[in-house]
Amino acid sequence: MILLFFIREQKREQTISQDKLERPPLDPRFRKAVTAIGLFSLGNSSDAFLLLQASAMGVEMIWIPLLWAAHHAVKAVLTAKAGAWADATDHRRMILIGWSLYAVLYYIFPFTKTTTGFLTLFVVYAIPFALTEGAERAWIAQYLPSSKSGRGFGIYHMVNGAGVLVGTALFGLLYQVISPVAAFHVGAGFAVLAVMSIFMQIYNDDQG
Numbered sequence: 163m164i165l166l167f168f169i170r171e172q173k174r175e176q177t178i179s180q181d182k183l184e185r186p187p188l189d190p191r192f193r194k195a196v197t198a199i200g201l202f203s204l205g206n207s208s209d210a211f212l213l214l215q216a217s218a219m220g221v222e223m224i225w226i227p228l229l230w231a232a233h234h235a236v237k238a239v240l241t242a243k244a245g246a247w248a249d250a251t252d253h254r255r256m257i258l259i260g261w262s263l264y265a266v267l268y269y270i271f272p273f274t275k276t277t278t279g280f281l282t283l284f285v286v287y288a289i290p291f292a293l294t295e296g297a298e299r300a301w302i303a304q305y306l307p308s309s310k311s312g313r314g315f316g317i318y319h320m321v322n323g324a325g326v327l328v329g330t331a332l333f334g335l336l337y338q339v340i341s342p343v344a345a346f347h348v349g350a351g352f353a354v355l356a357v358m359s360i361f362m363q364i365y366n367d368d369q370g
Contacts, residue, residue: 191363192305192314196321198359199298202261203325205268205352207333207345212271212284215342221277229281233288240292245300247293253301254360260293261360265353272343 213226221229247256267287274280299318306314329352336345 189305202356204329205349207330237288256297260290264290268350
C-alpha cells in the first residue's frame with residue numbers, strides 16, 4: 163500500500179546511448195546453465211507438500227514447526243561451508259551432488275513409514291539446498307560480464323520462479339489425482355534430468 167499510494171519517484175531526463183539499447187546475445191553457456199536450473203526447478207515444488215505428507219503420516223502437529231526450524235538451522239549452518247567448497251572447485255560438481263541427493267530424497271520420501279524416518283529425511287533434505295543455492299548463482303555469474311549481470315540474473319530468477327510455480331501445480335495435481343508416490347517421483351525425475359544436463363555440459367567441455 164505504501165508503494166502504491168505514498169511513494170513517488172522523481173522524473174529524470176536521461177539520455178541512453180544506442181549501444182546500451184542494443185541487447186547482444188548472452189553466452190551460450192549461460193543459456194545451458196539456466197536450462198538445467200529450469201529443469202530442476204520443475205521438480206522443486208513447494209515444501210508445503212512435505213509438511214502435508216508429514217501430517218498424512220501421522221506426525222503430530224507440534225512437530226511441524228520444530229521440523230521446519232531444524233531444516234532451516236541445518237541449512238544455515240552448512241551454507242557458508244558449502245559456499246567455500248563450491249569456490250574451491252567447479253560449481254557444477256557441487257550442484258551435481260546437491261541435485262542428486264535431492265532426487266534420492268524425493269524418491270524415498272513417499273515410502274517412509276515411520277515418524278523418526280520422516281523427521282530424519284526432512285532434516286537431511288536441507289543439505290541439497292545448502293550445497294546448491296549459492297553455487298547456482300556463482301555458476302551463472304561466471305558467464306555474465308558486469309554489463310549483463312542485471313539482465314542475466316533477471317532471467318535466472320524468472321526461469322527459476324516460473325519453474326517452481328509450474329512444478330508446484332503439477333505436483334499438487336499428481337498428488338491429488340494419482341498418488342503421492344507419483345508426485346514425488348516425477349519431482350525426482352526432473353532433478354535427474356537436470357543432473358544429466360550438467361553431466362552433458364561437463365562432458366562437452368572436457369571434449370572441447
